[in-house]
Amino acid sequence: MKSYKEIKAIQMRTVIMLAILAGLAIVVVMLRNTIVSTLSSSQIQESLKNSPMGKGLASEMSRIIKDFSYYSYSQWFGKTYMQMAALIAVVLSFPLFSKEREKQTIYLLIGRMTRWEIYSSKVLTGYIASLITIFGGGIAYLLAAAIMGYSLPSSMAFAWMFRAMVGTLLLYQIGAYTSLLFKSQVKPFLLDIAIYVGLGVTPLFKQTKFLDLFGYMGGKEVLKNPTVGIVPTIVVLSVCAVIFTLGYLQFRRMDIC
Numbered sequence: 474m475k476s477y478k479e480i481k482a483i484q485m486r487t488v489i490m491l492a493i494l495a496g497l498a499i500v501v502v503m504l505r506n507t508i509v510s511t512l513s514s515s516q517i518q519e520s521l522k523n524s525p526m527g528k529g530l531a532s533e534m535s536r537i538i539k540d541f542s543y544y545s546y547s548q549w550f551g552k553t554y555m556q557m558a559a560l561i562a563v564v565l566s567f568p569l570f571s572k573e574r575e576k577q578t579i580y581l582l583i584g585r586m587t588r589w590e591i592y593s594s595k596v597l598t599g600y601i602a603s604l605i606t607i608f609g610g611g612i613a614y615l616l617a618a619a620i621m622g623y624s625l626p627s628s629m630a631f632a633w634m635f636r637a638m639v640g641t642l643l644l645y646q647i648g649a650y651t652s653l654l655f656k657s658q659v660k661p662f663l664l665d666i667a668i669y670v671g672l673g674v675t676p677l678f679k680q681t682k683f684l685d686l687f688g689y690m691g692g693k694e695v696l697k698n699p700t701v702g703i704v705p706t707i708v709v710l711s712v713c714a715v716i717f718t719l720g721y722l723q724f725r726r727m728d729i730c
Contacts, residue, residue, distance in 0.1 A: 483565065487602040490561045494610030497557065501549045502617040508548070509538050541623045542696060549614055550633040551691035558641045558690065559669050561606050565599050566648025567662040570724070574656040592724045596649050596717065603645045607638045628699040633691065635701045640690035643713045644669065650720045653727065 512534045536543040586594075611634035618625050647668055651661040675684040689705050 483598060483602050486565060487606055490557075490564060491606045491609045494554075494557050494561070494606060495613035497553055498549065498610055498614035499617045501553060502614065502621055502623065504548075505541070505544060505621075505623065508544075512538055541618070542625055542629060545614070545618070545625055545630070546633075546691070546693065546696055550630075550637070550695075551693065554610065554614075554633070554637055555640075555687050555691045557610065558607055558637050559644055559687075561603060562641050562644035563648050563662060563665045563669070565602055566645045567652055567665055568658050569595055569599060569649050569652040571652045571655050571658045571661050575658055588725050589721065592721050596646070596720070599645055599649060600642060603641045604638050607641050608634060611637065626699060629695055632695045632699045632701050636690045636692060636695075636706070639701075639706055639709050640686055643686065643709050643716075646713045646716045646720070650716050650723070653720055653723050 533547075537547055611630065615625065615627070615630050648661065648665045651664045651668075654664075655661050672684060672686050675681040675686075676688055686709070689702065689709065692702065694702075
């Protein structure tokens with residue numbers, strides 16, 4: 474019964490997050506004409522001419538207006554899609570173990586399953602839920618764009634989707650690990666947010682630019698070369714595997730009560 478309730482809970486969270494992500498995808502596509510109209514207005518163009526950043530900003534806006542692929546990058550795959558991926562990762566991961574410890578119910582599972590079975594089933598179920606949600610959101614954007622007559626190369630879209638899915642696995646795994654550290658659900662949630670913010674500011678510094686996970690997930694280079702980025706993908710998955718292993722070692726020896 475306990476396992477059934479857990480599955481139902483994560484199914485519900487997955488459905489809700491997928492619905493939100495798909496809805497946002499549709500809204501971003503539908504706003505395309507409105508945004509183009511606004512950016513093309515004489516008032517905006519005049520303001521750009523008088524702005525110190527006018528030339529660079531005007532070039533950026535011109536690309537958004539003329540190129541739907543660039544619009545998709547700047548407004549969806551390189552922005553909202555990644556932000557939602559981080560939110561999905563934290564929502565699915567923070568209660569994973571902390572909720573059980575907070576309510577002191579995890580010992581009920583220990584009586585029926587080995588620690589490996591508990592750990593692997595919980596984490597892998599979250600992996601699947603995360604991948605389904607991110608993939609569904611990407612497909613929703615592609616379908617909405619196609620229905621509204623916009624042209625977005627599928628190779629480009631799937632490259633971003635793949636990167637986002639891989640990045641979300643790592644974000645989720647980080648959340649699963651922090652969930653092991655506390656008996657309160659609030660603390661891992663706040664720690665996850667802090668970690669994600671930290672990852673977001675890494676590209677601002679030369680020494681930490683290699684930690685730019687979000688830069689990988691919504692890579693601007695995909696506009697020129699629609700590739701998943703084999704080397705960074707292997708690195709991200711390897712880090713994910715290391716944290717998965719460390720998490721299990723932590724769970725195997727920890728006092729669960």
